[in-house]
Amino acid sequence: MSTLSDLSGLESDSGAPGGGRDQRSPEPVRWLPLLSVCAVLVAVLLLLAGRYGYYMDELYFRVSGDHLDWGYADQPPLVALLAKVQIAVFGDSVFALRVVPALLAGTTVLVTALISRELGGSHRAQLLTAAATAGSLASLAAGHVLHPTAVDHVVWLTACWLVIRMIRTSDTRLWLGVGAVVGVGLLAKYLVLLLVLGLAAGLLVAGPRALLRDWRLLAGVGVGVVLAAPTLLWQAVNGWPQFGMASELSSPFGVESVVNLVISSVLMIGPLLTPVWVIGLVALFRRPQWRQYRAFGVAYLLIFALLAVLGAQARYTEGLLTVFLAMGCVVAAEWASKLSRSALLGTAVVGNTVIAALLALPVLPIGAYGEDGPLGGFGEPQVGQTGWQELTTQIGAVYHALPAQDQARAVIYGDNYAQAGAVDRYGPEIGLPAVYSGHNSYADFARPADDKTVVIAFGVDRARFSALFGQCEARGKFTFELPVLDRDKEILVCRDPVQPWSQLWPRLRWLGTF
Structure with missing residues (x-):
């Protein structure tokens, strides 16, 4: 009978040649299956985009688009610009605001599958990663409404993919790409700085430290700073109101905040796929061929601890959890060699997708989320789109x-x-x-x-x-x-x-x- 240790790779690091570096070249990408999963997700999101009504924040972003600036008291400028452009192209409607989020969700699925490929995932693992990511609560929620998270989610994953690829190939020119992605991310949500700090600390603690000594890192930082300079200058000129917003979003440290972080971490990907990302995180520290990527595990633990101390929201870690989901899918695809195991894994993906859709998407009559409905108490994202x-x-x-x-x-x-x-x-x-x-x-x-x-x-x-x-x-x-x-x-x-x-x-x- 398989255990968590069996799945995650219990073998010791000590015998790993080259410090555990995986010398295998990734399998070629089979674009058609992966893009098919992306297309199905985008199509579903667009079909459901016009149901119910605006989510409360979307009503604000819609008006912000008529008052474009380099920053706002509670957000950078990109989402307001996206609202303005989408309305200009598609008309002033709920559907119009949700086209870009749906496309970004599809991009998230593809990037996460590419992460599993970089980690040595087979074609089967890559397809499993795409399906699991498409069926996660984080992806569906980010892809349904116009919100900074719609951009932030794909930014985190793209930056992580580039760093993972850089570690595997030692091609430090990718620092320029990381800088560009982070710079664009800062125009949507300042939260990406949390990832930057976490990964910097992770590389310092777990390596490979040589990446931090490469001059291209400074060039990448320069690219990011140039792209984000207008909104950072706006914040400085206006007294850094984002710090005030961050304070409003925090709560006192305590046992309750830690418990909420743990519960939210289970819900963000989905309860049936939580074992998969947990296996991925464990495998990251136990598999010798993944030793070089352990900076991501260290970054997650440090960020989780920081969020617990600050009383911040667990959804700030959803990007890293999706990376661990990709890792877990690589392990799970290797484990599911028998038909019974494949069926169990497929059931988990389908079941998680159903649960996530019920919680994040308008798939049911809105009355199902009322006080007397079967999902009463779980429908704030749905009920927030009505009235x-x-x-x-x-x-x-x-x-x-x-x-x-x-x-x-x-x-x-x-x-x-x-x-x-x-x-x-x-x-x-x-x-x-x-x-x-x-x-x-x-x-x-x-x-x-x-x-x-x-x-x-x-x-x-x-x-x-x-x-x-x-x-x-x-x-x-x-x-x-x-x-x-x-x-x-x-x-x-x-x-x-x-x-x-x-x-x-x-x-x-x-x-x-x-």
């Missing part, structure tokens, strides 16, 4: 009930960027006035003119907001059948701001999540 048009309609009812003279002086205020983004998207269709928010960079897009003295406010703290106006009264609550975050929040009508908007606005600005 925005209904919210706008109910805010619109309050606006249209105002006297004409009040309507002429009215604006709408959303406490967070998703509420404001929803009204920006659906409000013009029903004749609503301009909408504003003090949340993150939405506060920088615009503020009301001083002659706007009537505010329809939603989602705000009533006591705090009322102190800024001569009077505030509730005109209703947002009603919706699903447990969305905004359900039952009040719609207020406030009049006569106590200060001009130019002085009031700094008091309404806030940085953080919701």
Whole structure:
């Protein structure tokens, strides 16, 4: 009976020639099977892209695309640019925002299969890696909505693939490619710096250290810095607001944060494929032919420890977990020589794909994620894509009930960027006035003119907001059948701001999540 040690390669390092370096050339890539898996994933993601509605962050990115800048308080500029381009090409729709994420998810599958090839994986292992990656929760979630993670995920994997290839071939010219990938990644999400620091520490601890002494490493750093310079300069000029966002996303260190990291690590790839990536991580430290790649294992352990101390989110490690999934697939493909083992492995991949799809994709009627539905409590990513048009309609009812003279002086205020983004998207269709928010960079897009003295406010703290106006009264609550975050929040009508908007606005600005 096979054990974890059998699967991961228990043999000692001591007899490995050349310090355990694998001298075999990788098998040629069979492009058709791999690209077929990528194409199926992209097709499924695009077919489901228009179901439900915008995810809350997408409403913000859509508006950010109309206010292009080199940076924002909570993100670099690339995702806003992608939103702008996709809307220009495909139209102003949910589907339009999700074309690039779907294509990036397909790219992720291909790159991960190439990682398994670099590690000595057979054609079978490469195909298994592609199928497992396509069926992981990380890939499906990143490929379904427009989010910095859609870019960040493929950036991590591409950088890891280039480093693995560089270790195998000793071709340090690849440092230039790593630098370019990291530079582009910094335009989408600053999190890639975590990978850079982790791998640098891993190479220093586990080797091969010669890569760190090569002059092309400095050239690669230069390429990355040049590409990321505009957004880094924007952060510097604006007081590094990203540090404030990082603080908001952290929580105190404790047993609970460690437990959450472990549970999230199981869910990120999927429960049925977690044994595969765990086997890959163990094999990385036990297989002599993979000794040269152990920097990745050291990097993961260091990053995991850092996230635990900072109380940060485990999904920041999903790129490395996908690398370990590729390693585990190499081992599993070797193990599954019998039909029964192949069937067991195939069942795990299919089952994991089904679970991941139910959690990340709109494959079921939305009611399945309601309080009384079979997946109630697991549907935040799904439920977060609903209710925005209904919210706008109910805010619109309050606006249209105002006297004409009040309507002429009215604006709408959303406490967070998703509420404001929803009204920006659906409000013009029903004749609503301009909408504003003090949340993150939405506060920088615009503020009301001083002659706007009537505010329809939603989602705000009533006591705090009322102190800024001569009077505030509730005109209703947002009603919706699903447990969305905004359900039952009040719609207020406030009049006569106590200060001009130019002085009031700094008091309404806030940085953080919701």
